[in-house]
Amino acid sequence: MLLLAAVLGLSARAQAQDDLLKELETQRPDSLAPTRDITMATFKGTHIINSQSVETPGKGTLLFLIQHRFGTLNSGAYNFFGLDQAVLRLSFEYGLTDRLTLGAGRGNQEKTFDGFVKYRALRQSEGARAMPVSVTLLASSALTTLKFGTPERSMGSRLTYTYQALIARKISSGLSVQLMPTFIHRNFVDSRQDQNDVYAIGGAFRQKLTKRLALTGDYYYVLPGATADSFRNALGVGVDIETGGHVFQLHFTNAQGMIEKFFIPQTRGNFFDGDIYFGFNVSRAFTVKDRR
Amino acid sequence: MNYLLTFAFSLACLLSAQAQGKYSTRAGLVLFFSATPIEDIDARNSQVAAMVDLTTGQVAFTVPMKAFQFKRTLMQEHFNENYVESDKFPRATFAGAVLNYQPPLPTGPQTVQVEGDLTIHGVKRRIKVPGTLELRNGQLLVKAKFIVAPADYNIEIPAIVRANIAKTVEVTVALTADPVAPAQPTK
Numbered sequence: 001m002l003l004l005a006a007v008l009g010l011s012a013r014a015q016a017q018d019d020l021l022k023e024l025e026t027q028r029p030d031s032l033a034p035t036r037d038i039t040m041a042t043f044k045g046t047h048i049i050n051s052q053s054v055e056t057p058g059k060g061t062l063l064f065l066i067q068h069r070f071g072t073l074n075s076g077a078y079n080f081f082g083l084d085q086a087v088l089r090l091s092f093e094y095g096l097t098d099r100l101t102l103g104a105g106r107g108n109q110e111k112t113f114d115g116f117v118k119y120r121a122l123r124q125s126e127g128a129r130a131m132p133v134s135v136t137l138l139a140s141s142a143l144t145t146l147k148f149g150t151p152e153r154s155m156g157s158r159l160t161y162t163y164q165a166l167i168a169r170k171i172s173s174g175l176s177v178q179l180m181p182t183f184i185h186r187n188f189v190d191s192r193q194d195q196n197d198v199y200a201i202g203g204a205f206r207q208k209l210t211k212r213l214a215l216t217g218d219y220y221y222v223l224p225g226a227t228a229d230s231f232r233n234a235l236g237v238g239v240d241i242e243t244g245g246h247v248f249q250l251h252f253t254n255a256q257g258m259i260e261k262f263f264i265p266q267t268r269g270n271f272f273d274g275d276i277y278f279g280f281n282v283s284r285a286f287t288v289k290d291r292r
Numbered sequence: 293m294n295y296l297l298t299f300a301f302s303l304a305c306l307l308s309a310q311a312q313g314k315y316s317t318r319a320g321l322v323l324f325f326s327a328t329p330i331e332d333i334d335a336r337n338s339q340v341a342a343m344v345d346l347t348t349g350q351v352a353f354t355v356p357m358k359a360f361q362f363k364r365t366l367m368q369e370h371f372n373e374n375y376v377e378s379d380k381f382p383r384a385t386f387a388g389a390v391l392n393y394q395p396p397l398p399t400g401p402q403t404v405q406v407e408g409d410l411t412i413h414g415v416k417r418r419i420k421v422p423g424t425l426e427l428r429n430g431q432l433l434v435k436a437k438f439i440v441a442p443a444d445y446n447i448e449i450p451a452i453v454r455a456n457i458a459k460t461v462e463v464t465v466a467l468t469a470d471p472v473a474p475a476q477p478t479k
Binding site (some may be wrong): 020061245 | 332343350351354358360361365369372377380389409450
């Protein structure tokens, strides 16, 4: 009898404690989802494969990015299936604010320096003032310093400019997609037929397989014209592996270049013919300044 | 005179009843701290909602997980994405009661033991936590400090970062709750 009373008393108490929690949770629906809930980690890295993603390092974070593309897989055993012909790009990206990032890089393909400004114009969010997509604007320029012999080319003719709107949506916690309308202006092109102005549209996705492993892909469709006729669209498929402060991205792509001016209008490889470059991006984040 | 005394007495009763009612806040503070030789991780959350019923000694908390602010962007991202999975489990909650509670709460800081269910990452565990309660200037001050082991809440820490994240995390709770108006109009 006493035991029964004790049990009843206990369960009544447990009931009451949950009641208070319920009261707390129902009392303030306004404050439980009070502010804008900005969607984070649409993509794991600032790059997807070839393409940049809507992500930026965040305020006070310096990102060091190492990118490699080996030679084509179909170049045979003599070249160890491409491992003998690597191209490399090193770059730094620094988040001035959570929205604004400056970046600079150097790749050995055509001895190219590049610099970019990336700005998160809109951020996907839920709650008050919900936003369905993230939009990041990217402006980059590239300068090739390759010697051309005599007569040497002017500085202006070595420059290329790229403008992109990166539009992304994290559809679920596992799946994110991105659309990239692109405009590239090249001050100087190799042949008379080639276009100085190239328009392209890209698409990319990320599907998480586990918490730290994801499948990725990106593709660029160059809008019809002389450039589209003589070059191929860039395709990449890969995986993202995250380990603490590093993100490893391993991929296969038909483009060897790692900046927009190379992989969008100058891709020659035929993916389905085995002109596939194995490559990786490795990034390491350093906190330069605390956020708080 | 007699009438006046009765009035004063009933007023005092009413006031004390008021003072022993429910207290709540929506801006409570919860901090946590993980210390390892490699790095210290700390985060603060100032959007904690809490309610304490001083007539029954019951306590309830709800903690929006995404509101934890870290020093590093990446830590905050990993916390939400990889560890507590805030999309799936947006809130941590606590529902419990002060052990051996006898109203009214005396003046001055009172050391108490609170026992109840702590739910983090969808895992509910019964815990007992020491803390203090104090009525000061019509507000209720609540303080508590306790240890939480991520593994107890199925928060998996991969081998590669195991040296960076402590096995047990120190949690600090500090809040100032205001009395809840007895009859709350419902919208």
